Amino acid sequence: MIRSMSEVSGLVLKAARGAGLPLGHAEDLAAATADLTAVEMGLTQLLTALNRAQVGCAYAAPCAIDRVTAGLGSAVVKAPKCPLVWDALVTHAARSGLNVSITWSGADATLVDTAQPASPRPRGPVDIDDTLWAALSTLAAKTYVPATEASRLAGAGAGLTDND
Numbered sequence: 103m104i105r106s107m108s109e110v111s112g113l114v115l116k117a118a119r120g121a122g123l124p125l126g127h128a129e130d131l132a133a134a135t136a137d138l139t140a141v142e143m144g145l146t147q148l149l150t151a152l153n154r155a156q157v158g159c160a161y162a163a164p165c166a167i168d169r170v171t172a173g174l175g176s177a178v179v180k181a182p183k184c185p186l187v188w189d190a191l192v193t194h195a196a197r198s199g200l201n202v203s204i205t206w207s208g209a210d211a212t213l214v215d216t217a218q219p220a221s222p223r224p225r226g227p228v229d230i231d232d233t234l235w236a237a238l239s240t241l242a243a244k245t246y247v248p249a250t251e252a253s254r255l256a257g258a259g260a261g262l263t264d265n266d
Contacts, residue, residue, distance in 0.1 A: 103235065104227045111135040113235070114148065116242035118160065121152040127160050130191055133198075137190035140224040144186045149237055151184045159184035163191040170213045171200045181209040197223060 111132040118128035131148065138144030151159045159182055166177035182188050188211055192204040196218065203216040247258040 103230060103232060105230050106227055107136055110228060110230060113238050113242055116245055117152055117238040120241040120244035123160050127164055130164055131160060134190035134194040136224045137193050139228040141186055145234055147184050147186045151187055152241055159187045163188045166213050167195045167202050170202045170215050177213040179211045182211055
């Protein structure tokens with residue numbers, strides 16, 4: 103189904119939070135969504151990462167980017183599990199003004215401090231597989247409050263009456 107980039111990145115943000123990622127990491131993944139949708143299997147690889155017990159790439163990539171941009175030297179990562187996610191996160195960081203780039207040597211990644219210009223951000227609507235959309239929605243649903251009278255009395259939603 104055709105979805106807007108905003109709709110897809112919003113769902114990725116919620117799915118990442120539902121998978122247990124901290125807000126900052128979830129926001130980085132949501133911002134990198136455009137780059138993930140631009141490559142075949144990008145969102146599928148992200149979903150695989152989010153469904154793992156340890157969402158390693160979603161934690162390790164931002165930490166490696168922070169290491170490089172803090173001036174602590176390059177970061178070499180041996181065979182990261184989700185190379186497309188790493189590429190997208192580094193591209194997003196570079197596009198955001200951070201001096202970082204990634205190079206690949208076989209399955210290993212090296213992040214270095216560089217002032218290399220970032221590629222333009224992919225735009226436009228994207229065609230998302232319904233199964234993938236449903237799987238991301240299932241993760242996102244873990245962040246929702248149950249729609250019960252008790253939850254509304256406790257402050258969720260508009261309360262018991264919504265007469266605006």
